[in-house]
Amino acid sequence: NGMVPNMIFSDEAKYQRDRSVWRSWINPYSPDNVHTSGITQPPMLAEAIVQIGGKLKPSERRSWYKLVWPALLAYHNWLYEDRDPHDEGLVLQIHPWETGLDNTPPWMAELHEHLMPWWIRFMQFSRLERFISLFRRDTRFVPAEQRFENIDVLAMFDIQRRLRRKGYDINKILDHSLFAIEDLTFNSIFLRANEHLRVIAKDIKEPIPDELNKLMKRSVQRFEELWDPYAQEYFSRDFVTHKLLKVSSIASLMPLYSGAISKERAAALVKKLENDHLFGPNYPVPSTPVSSEWFDPVRYWQGPSWVNTNWLIIDGLERYGFKDHAAALRETTLEMVNKGGFYEYFNPLTGEPLGVPDFSWTAALTLDLLHQD
Secondary structure: OOOOOEEEEOOOOOHHHHHHHHOOOHHOOOOOOOEEEOOOOOOOOOHHHHHHHHOOOHHHHHHHHHHHHHHHHHHHHHHHHOOOOOOOOOOOOOOOOHHHHOOHHHHHHHHHHHHHHHHHHHHEEEEEEEHHHHHHOOOOOOHHHHOHHHHHHHHHHHHHHHHHOOOOHHHHHHHHOOOOOOOHHHHHHHHHHHHEEEHHHHHOOOOOHHHHHHHHHHHHHHHHEEEOOOOOOEEEEEOOOEEEOOOOHHHHHHHHOOOOOOOHHHHHHHHHHOOOOOOOOOOOOOOOOOOOOOOOOOOOOHEOHHHHHHHHHHHHHHHHHHHHHHHHHHHHHHHHHHHOOOOOEEEOOOOEEEEOOHHHHHHHHHHHHHHOO
């Protein structure tokens, strides 16, 4: 049906537990003989396709675009059909992992305030959650203080379990008012992906279906509903209530990458990047503002700087004409990697490397940033 899952599992015996936890086969649209997760991920596919296309000769590029066009079109159609059920123009997400920012504060704040099930609250109250550390695989190679807190791990598992119980069927999920948020990062990336879709279509002279074209235009218009004039920034939004989730995170800067906002609003976001107390410490860009109550310089998506999000912001700054800002962020990003190595993420205050070493997207994007320099 066009859905792209965020994980495809090997058939090796050691992944049996993962396959059994997700049980993607319970959804009638799941692929035959392939085990996947039941959720998607930020729609970076079009960006990847045009990045490859940009390295090819014109004839080779068109052949490449024609090869991937049917699947890419199906993917964008699925995002609107499955994740924009009210034809509003914004797409919703059903698990924090779909944002790519995992334990990002806007989602965690909503989860802790409204959606934490009773059995997890009981474990937290009785301090039984500390025993979860005995079963976690993610802290075997990385210090626990750099990953999710145990309570959040349990919450993530509970959300996944509820999605599985509904067979990953969006209608059943929304009927039971499960977690559904129109995530700012995801929608910013989607707006950019739609523009890439137009470029690809024009290059190979393929028409974009009228209904899809209408939805793509509506997405740009409705995106402005995520703007808060008092905070002078964009926020994610609850799908059901349309209430803005006014907790700042690196998502606040992702509209720069979208390319769909005005130059004036882009300038307002750049001011936050310049501020040492927000997104401008020694080694930007922190995944949470330094002044936030959520800020922790070493804990996953609640403080550290990541090369992949820096890459997106640099790309957006360049296209909006903030070339000096883009060059400065490129320089500090490369300095961070040069000092610490190809680590997963970095302390934004000191540049200390954190997470997993020899991380592939850090290495790949560093090469790309070096090429741009």
